[in-house]
Amino acid sequence: MSLGPLLTEVIFAFCLAATLLYRYGNVYRHHIIVTLAVLIAWYFSLLIIFVLPLDVSSTVYRQCKKQYTHNLSTTNLNDNVTVGPPLSCQEPWSSVPENVFPNLWRIVYWTSQCLTWLILPLMQSYIKAGDFTVQGKLKSALIDNAIYYGSYLFICGILLIYIALKPGLDLDGQKLKAIASSASNTWGLFLLVMLLGYALVEVPRGLWNASKPGYTLHYSYFKAAKLSLDKCEAEETVDDVLESLQAASIAIGVGHPFHCNLETIFQKVPAELKDRMNRRQLPDDTPIDSPSEKSLIRLHKNTIKSLQTLQRTETQWGMLVEKIFHLEDVAKNQVSHDRRFKHTFPVIRIFPLRVIYNPTVEWYWNCVIKSYAQKTAAVTAAALSVAVVWSEVTFFNKSPVLSLFAQFVKLATVKYDYFTIEILSTLIIAYLCYCAYSTVLKIRVLNLYYLAPHHQTNEYSLIFSGMMLCRLTPPMCLNFLGLIHMDSHIIKTHILETHYTQVMGHMDVAFISDGFNIYFPMAILAFCLATHFSLGSRLLSMLGFQQFLGDDELTTDLVEEGRELIKRERRKRQRAEDSMSRRREFQERFNNLGTASRYRTARQSTDTVRPLRRDESTESARAGLLRDVESTDYYVGTTFESDRYASNNHYDQGYQAEIYHDISSDNLTTYTANSNRVGPPPRGLFDDI
Secondary structure, eight states: OOOOHHHHHHHHHHHHHHHHHHHHHHHHTOOHHHHHHHHHHHHHHHHHHHHHHHHHHHHHHHHHHHHHHHHHHHHTOOSSSOOOOOOOOOOOOOOOOOHHHHHHHHHHHHHHIIIIIEEEEEHHHHHHHOOOOOOHHHHHHHHHHHHHHHHHHHHHHHHHHHHSSTTTTTOOOOHHHHHHHHHHEEEHHHHHHHHHHHHHHHHHHHHHTTTTTHHHHHHHHHHHHHHHHHHHHHHHHHHHHHHHHHHHHHHTTTTSSHHHHHHHHHSOOOOHHHHHHHHEEEEEEEEOOOOOOHHHHHHHHHHHHHHHHHHHHHHHOOOOHHEEEHHHHHHHOOOOOOOOOOSOOOOOOOOOHHHHSHHHHHHIIIIHHHHHHHHHHHHHHHHHHHHHHHHHTTTTTTTTTTTHHHHHHHHHHHHTOOOHHHHHHHHHHHHHHHHHHHHHOOOGTTTOOOTTTTTOOOHHHHHHHHHHHHHHHHHHHHHHHHHOOOOOOHHHHHOOOOOHHHHHHOOTTTHHHHHHHEEEHHHHHHHHHHTTTHHHHHHHHHHHHHOOSSSSSHHHHHHHHHHHHHHHHHHHHHHHHHHHHHHHHHHHHHHHHHHHHHHHHHHHHOOOOOOOOOOGHHHHHHHHHHHHHOOOOHHHHHHHHHHTOOOSSSSSOOOOEEEEEEETEEEEEEEEEEEOSOOOOOOOOOOTO
């Protein structure tokens, strides 16, 4: 009996959750309450994934002991004989005391449920509320969630009445907990049907398509054209909000009672947008009436929402542009004969990676090895998807056992190979979680939420991701236990179940628990077939929604439009790089001339004093350098101003080069990002108070 494996899993899950939160969130600017809540939500979800396999191996050992005891009891042995565990039932290497897993699952499950159904939704509504007091924000958050949860309370009320009126059933604390668990599992299982039905096909297909750089590049052009439209709409919305703010600032003076509230709104607006608002003139027909408190609250809420949307689109645009630049570099280097990867724009890496991941290694990886690795991953993912679908369709069949995962666990159980059981369980759960989690943020309806690396994800999206992980992980793990025949409600056999099932319930759905085992796999299979034949994309395309179909005229037009947009971004990036190179040259010249002037000064102090000529003085050199600065700055300024206001429909964004550290690959890359017009989210939740 050893706590080492369990402690290792607990520490590893925490380190992984903290690393992901540091990569995607901004722990220095987000409020500490948001950071801690999201960290707990991510940590407990990952903890279920990594610790559940240990519970499975422990259950296999307990089932073996129970079976041995049952066999002895049928042989009419003397009751005074002490029955111990058989020698053939080997104890798992990760065995822990009996009370460890039940206590752990109670803490994890009920904390996650409180976070996902109570705390995180209130925090999310609190962030987007436009009120100026704590009481007002809490009231708006409660009203927002009361409308959202009214339907759930109505369903729970009907369920309670149904159980109370049904003869032979008495409500108590345990049954109320079971009802709450069943309601939560019902929500997660219905969402899981849609997510798995899409991802089990799309994940292998996406990996296979990613191995074809030409296809990926055209698809990225298509996404660039669509995202550019979203960005323009977000900029227009921000312009409208700025116009309303300008009108409100004219109507509300310094001594007005609502002036402090107006200043709170202006604190959300970045400095560049404030300057843009001050430079523009309001139309003559703009009303300049003094706004009421409710209208200011509504304006505050619209400001927060519009700036969040603009930040999201600009962040996604910067990431997409970087991806397309890399794909274009790969396409150019594939025809290179010197087999050294050449970037269009300079890339800076730290010393160890600069030596290990040199241009030759980078060329072989991007132009040769990566494509085969992605194809191998696609084939592996396809095999796993087929195994998952087959096991889902047949997991309710007890004899013969048709579920592949149940057969694998059974074979390992016969040999008491607990390590294989744990590794196999971890891989299956990890693949199911990857399919479900990677699909959530790709749904168009949920386009307000995104996870952007390099600390660019806002608080709103982080809270949403924590909610979805807490809601999807428990039913997904219950589904996994059904696949390996460790849920008695699935195989209709009384067996010794895992501690996880005893605490979190079974894969049951309210009112239709008997038939759900049949409808659930049929629904997943139907969604998989629809995704395989792209029925959803073709239907949306027929309804007028732009979809990447490859053989459509509209798709071709959008690809060409995206290519032109990327060419424009490349020209802007090149001008910015040229400007920076000129500035570096100027700085080097200035440093060299400064060194020379200091050398001459030191030499003059030791030589005979002689009169200085004008061309030998330091002032002359500095005057020449200042003339160079003026010409350079004038060129840069006119170039950027002409590009900045080249379009009448929307304003372009300047670019600045910054260095970011990629956590996953530990390299430093020159990243040209959007100038931070929107800026990071406010420091804390309570800054408005």
